[in-house]
Amino acid sequence: MKLHLSLENINSKSPYKVSITDGNSFSFTTEEGNEYEIGFIKDDMFGITDAYQFFIVPKSEKNTIKDGKIQQTIVAVIEEFFRTKEVLLDYICDTNDGRQATRSRLFSHWFSQFPNRKLFTLRTLTLYYEKIAFYASVIIRNDNPKYEECLSAIDNFESEIRGKLDETI
């Protein structure tokens, strides 16, 4: 499935100018000169056809001061992503520096400020594997035609993998 995302819509709401990179991801540069890339990767983990994992990666970071416009830019992209009601978004918090719990809380905070958040469902999953806590968040539109099927697939995946991962601890 091709995602039909309008740059015009994104840029009408985003404080930073967003561009498409090679037809596969988005990028923007902050006032401080930091460059970020936003990508959506097809995610088959839950067995849901239109599930995408979301990423934001700094391409170059010259300065790391707090910048609220980054959040607004990301929200503009995600809001446009959800113009299509059939899609599902998941986000697995990076565990490389041990700050995944903070990232998970931040993501939930972002979601709480998401426009029309009552039109969406957020599911959070915490899984432990090889003594590392993994936090994942899943967002789905409440009017997704496969809403119940998707939630059932997520719940089943979670209970199935929790049982299997527990065996590995």
Added chain:
Amino acid sequence: MEKKYKTKEELIAAFKHAVGAKDAFESLVKGKMSKADFEKQGYKLAEID
């Protein structure tokens, strides 16, 4: 629609693959991995228009 994993290994491999996507994407963005290698690892970026 729901995916049935036949074995524990298959299920854990799917989880690890999803967890590894961020590092793969970062390597791709920073030019440390080619798009061909990224796709060889089973990752596929959404097509945007």
